[in-house]
Every structure is written in structure tokens, then in C-alpha cells.
């Protein structure tokens with residue numbers, strides 16, 4: 001086994017979907033600007049800015 005390598009198990013995974021949202025896998029707490037706190041096990045966060053349900057992806061990027 002190699003020295004100086006820290007083996008950790010990621011708690012959250014973020015996948016960048018090409019021309020789409022960020023897929024966040026793992027338990028996350030999302031703080032919205034209006035003070036609402038949402039807890040999700042998986043979230044798709046809009047990157048295109050065209051969603052009707054910000055900050056979440058609603059598939060509008062596909063249109």
C-alpha cells in the first residue's frame with residue numbers, strides 16, 4: 001500500500017452532465033435565498049439558467 005495517500009469514501013458525488021444540470025448524489029441540505037431549507041438524497045441543479053423551478057433543473061435545457 002502506498003504511503004501518504006488518504007483513502008476516503010466520498011459522502012457526496014457531483015456529476016457534471018454535459019449541456020445539462022449538476023447531479024448531486026448523497027444527502028444534501030440546500031439553503032434557498034428565501035430562507036427555505038430543503039433536504040434531498042439527490043438533486044439536479046440547473047446550470048443553464050432557464051429553469052422554471054430554480055435552483056433545480058426542470059428539463060427546460062432540453063428544449
Ligand code: FES
Nearest residue numbers: 046047048057061
Ligand atoms: S440545466 Fe436543466 S433546466 Fe437548466
